[in-house]
Amino acid sequence: xxxxxxxxSWVICKSGTSVKIECRSLDFQATTMFWYRQFPKQSLMLMAxxxxxxxxxxxxxxxxxxxxxNHASLTLSTLTVTSAHPEDSSFYICSAxxxxxxxxxxxxxxxxxxxx
Amino acid sequence: xxxxxxxxxxxxIQEGENATMxxxxxxxxxxxQWYRQNSGxxxxxxxxxxxxxxxxxxxxxxxxxxxxxxxxxLLITASRAADTASYFCATAHLSGTYKYIFxxxxxxxxxx
Numbered sequence: 001x002x003x004x005x006x007x008x009s010w011v012i013c014k015s016g017t018s019v020k021i022e023c024r025s026l027d028f029q030a031t032t033m034f035w036y037r038q039f040p041k042q043s044l045m046l047m048a049x050x051x052x053x054x055x056x057x058x059x060x061x062x063x064x065x066x067x068x069x070n071h072a073s074l075t076l077s078t079l080t081v082t083s084a085h086p087e088d089s090s091f092y093i094c095s096a097x098x099x100x101x102x103x104x105x106x107x108x109x110x111x112x113x114x115x116x
Numbered sequence: 117x118x119x120x121x122x123x124x125x126x127x128x129i130q131e132g133e134n135a136t137m138x139x140x141x142x143x144x145x146x147x148x149q150w151y152r153q154n155s156g157x158x159x160x161x162x163x164x165x166x167x168x169x170x171x172x173x174x175x176x177x178x179x180x181x182x183x184x185x186x187x188x189x190l191l192i193t194a195s196r197a198a199d200t201a202s203y204f205c206a207t208a209h210l211s212g213t214y215k216y217i218f219x220x221x222x223x224x225x226x227x228x
Contacts, residue, residue: 044218093158102146102208107158
């Protein structure tokens with residue numbers, strides 16, 4: 001079946017540094033990828049929709065200069081948390097619909113970011 | 117917020133019992149999907165029900181959809197300890213492109 005690979009699975013960084021998270025679709029092309037953020041024991045909050053070859057669409061309240069998204073190819077989207085602060089500590093998950101449109105999503109295994 | 121609500125927030129049952137989770141959403145949808153998340157992992161798709169469908173089955177899973185009430189339910193029959201996880205409903209909304217909004221989730225614990 002379709003696989004989405006997310007890397008790294010966890011990262012610890014110091015306040016003020018930037019962290020890049022990669023999301024790859026391994027056996028299908030993903031023109032659209034979604035980035036979610038999840039706090040402990042809570043639901044997934046959609047941060048942005050990543051579109052191959054064009055600018056990402058950010059949800060209300062999400063700072064686009066803080067969370068940089070790049071979708072340079074049909075199999076790779078990256079999320080860069082710039083100048084990270086402790087409040088950015090969270091679980092970040094990417095996903096992509098295999099066949100586009102409103103088909104089921106395939107998820108990466110998430111990235112646990114801890115900012116000290 | 118477009119986020120849907122799920123209830124109960126947490127559910128603890130004995131192995132062999134059935135588990136029922138409910139999901140309510142706010143806006144019109146194209147389809148509704150259920151996902152499962154093991155602790156600290158990504159989500160796995162379980163089942164999709166289209167807006168013109170009322171019930172769907174997949175193995176031990178049964179999903180219903182009532183678009184007039186904007187609600188759905190997920191029934192897991194003959195539960196097993198391995199079913200312990202969080203379960204989320206997600207609705208697909210067309211807003212330029214499709215985007216998926218997740219419900220608040222139900223944490224299910226199945227006791228052996």
